[in-house]
Amino acid sequence: MVFHFNSNNKYYYLVILLLTFNTHSLTKALSNPNLILEEVYSWHLFKDSYGPTFSGNLSWQKYMELLERELLENGVKGLTKDFFEYERWYTSNEKNDHQWTLTIEGKQMDVASYWAYSGLTGKTGVKGKLLYYNQDTPKDLIKGKIIVFDIGGLPESFKRFSEISKHEYATEDLQQIQDNNSTSDYWYQVNYITRFAKLDEYLKDSGALGAIAILDMSPGRAEGIYTFPLIRPGIIGVPGLYVDRVSGNELRDAALKSKYANLKLLANVQNSKAYFLSGFLPGKHFGEDKDQFILLTTHTDGPNLTQENGGFGIIKIVEHLNRIPVNQRNKTILIVMDPQHFMPGRHSVDWFKLHANLSNRIVSVLGIEHLGQMEYKDFGNQFKLSGTTDKTYIYTQDNQNLINQAIYAIKQHKIGRTYVLCPDRGGQGPWTGMGNLAQKMKVPGYGISTSMSGYWSTKSGIESFSSELFMKQVDIMADLTLYLMNANSEEIQIKGP
Template identity: 25%
Template sequence: MLATNATSTPAQVHSGPARPVDADRFLSVEALTRWQQALDDRGLRATGSPAHADYIGDLARRLSAVGVPDVALEAVPMRRWSARHWGLRLESTDTAVAVVSPVAYSGRTDADGVTGPLSSEPRAGSIGVVNVAPPAFTAGDFDALDYGSSAPATTEPVYAPDQRYERVWLAHDFMRTELTRFTAAGAAGLIMVIDLPEEELGGGYLLYDGVHRAIPALFVGRESGSLLREAAFWGREATLTLVADVAQVDTHNIVGIIPGASDELVVLQSHTDGSNGLEDNGCEAILGMAHYLAGLPRQELPRSVLVLLSTGHFATAQAWGLEAFLERHRGDMVPRIAAALCLEHLGALVSPPGHSDHVPGVTYEFGACFATPHPAVVNGMRSALIRAQVTEPRVLRPFVPHPSGTSPDGTTWPGDGGPFWHTAGLPAANFITGPGYLLNVEPVMDRIDVAALRRQAIAFTEAVLELAAVPWQELRGEAPRAPGRPCEGV
């Protein structure tokens, strides 16, 4: 079982240069490729599903096998929604309409579905049709959030601050608003038209906030959307079918500790549920990192490393698997945490040529580390990104307002590791990328550079060793002062 010590006083850890990782002793590209391919072969791992549970069991066994002692599973209850059958038909022509995917956790129908006139406005008894256009950000928007000067302009030959950043997942808030609007009007169903070619959406799991709604809803692509908008103009009827099951189940967090020279902790975290082999392969990288760290002599690891592979990302607007861990351990492990690092979507390449988000000359997907305003965290993440030589070395401020009021500065960031800051107020960083295919339920192995993933894993292992050596007082002792220039925000 896990060792806890709620009454221990944090030791004073002395700072010093981190021991560089011996790359020859780190897992090979070949081994990581086998792991990555096996993950991609699993496909969709919806939270609490049998596929997800199987992956959790496999990860727990492998975490023990790489040398992490006392690996434990911690149950997190949930009300799971699972779609079994869905479809859409135009009644006037008895035409089946191509559907990308159901809207997860939306309502349900019986096998006969619900029928109503198509309408672009919320009306009782109608089948709503709304267009979802990914909102446009630019590279400059992210530069404005950086703690320091904008490095990409000198490192990326095709860099431009007005380079557009458009992703389906950026439209999640709009999707929620439309679901609420049409539900309140008494609509019988809702069709959300994603303004992208259907082939680019890959059966995507495009909304996953875990809110059980009373309106059955489907996603379609641009081509089907054109057909439906014309039918709505003429007031034609459609039948929407979405047969789904709801069940109370337990899903699980995986927790293990690599013992170091003190009982203080540095956390390595990612989430286990996901849509494909990129979302999320952070767990695979962390297994490689744990293998290396567990092989170090205990005295060379100034703090113990808590490996936390959490559930709940694909059934919530927030990371409730991580939230559950922080609540469960607020009296024992959380007071011992010096810093935390969440890793998501490593080694990501841009979409292949011909896809809408492909930028000629750019190999790797845009990425960044969000970081709390602790100089040791910010500087450590910047150094890690430079050493990895994969994404731009952006280290960004939290900028999303958080309504709970518990965040030290009232903000969080759009990543699974946000609760470390907005719930527990811990020094933390979250590396993340968000390519256009992130939520596609399809093979993506050809869009992952495993050699780049390995470089990132090595660089972040060195960052863990650096954080393990930063004095407690610099991380947890005093209120942090943000380094760099004032945040200009998005």
């Protein structure tokens, strides 16, 4: 059963959700598989109704309130909030609100999205001459100009880095690997500006009036693009926009002819509070010096529904574990929910250093992210759901028992379009997502993610969510959590570097 959004069932599920919030027994009674799927759907409908969850905004606050409520009801102890403040930049996510626009000599141009944390303008925007920028453009020429630049597609060097040419296991529907690198290309382009080209550093204090990036993407795929602010905190000070390759052809021609343009980007800057949420699902040695922790972790912020919904996945895993009496749980579950995914200076606060007394008890890790996502594909200039699921990736540390257990769980739960990958063995791509904490901590562990076809857009919502896929992914990760809880250390010892 796959639940999708339509206008007739939206309010029905919101009612179910409100009943669930206010009736503790209803939540606990959801043992019927169909009712579980409806509960999961209702959570996501609620999350989606508030829009993107950027740390500190209203949507994020509502999401965190729901997560906290469910964790408490499921017996999670010692819930702790580690607060911090940061400068949050934001604008409307709706094109029709006309908060971000571009005109060239009076002609309105179609804009795909805004460049987050770039800058802002006054109500009338900024007017100036367009300048087409390339690597040979002298920096002193960009002062007082609106610069235009192309973001090319995925270069060969990055294709080799991200390519999955091998795997430990693939479901039958993925036996023939024919990855067209569309997700890697997506990732490369949205990271290009700040991560690879470092154009944020180049533009800061340059005197440029504005900047427009031409994405090598179809109009449908480029719509709603939201890029990582990434490593460097703060706001650039040069307002920026994105256009797709169709509008980009006209824009490039105008820039090469030095035409005049007006760029508007209305935005706000606000000091916001966010927090890590952490807690414990006790094992039989909870509170004792000899207790050991299995880390369940996820991000809590992102531009769309499944980026990030890992918190809901953790709740469902906790529900699985609660079926086991505390005196039979060999280890305590440490839950850490991190709000720094799409923040400027992301991961600048190291929770594990702040809580070194807890971190040094972590003996294994599971990263839970991006669950229940259906696949988007290009169809001409449109970017639409293909009718199938995104590929699921189960990442594992380098130990054959860990790998075998992941394969077994996949077969048990009959999930399709799924890989088991061990990046340390080579040719299987890099770790993606928070499962790589196992790699960093050099402990046994797993991560789950997807091919993330709609990952970097504010537009993918409840219509692209599958409760059935979500629960299969959760069931697999719950089984792997139990395996890590019961396995002896020699059985799951990982290979050294």
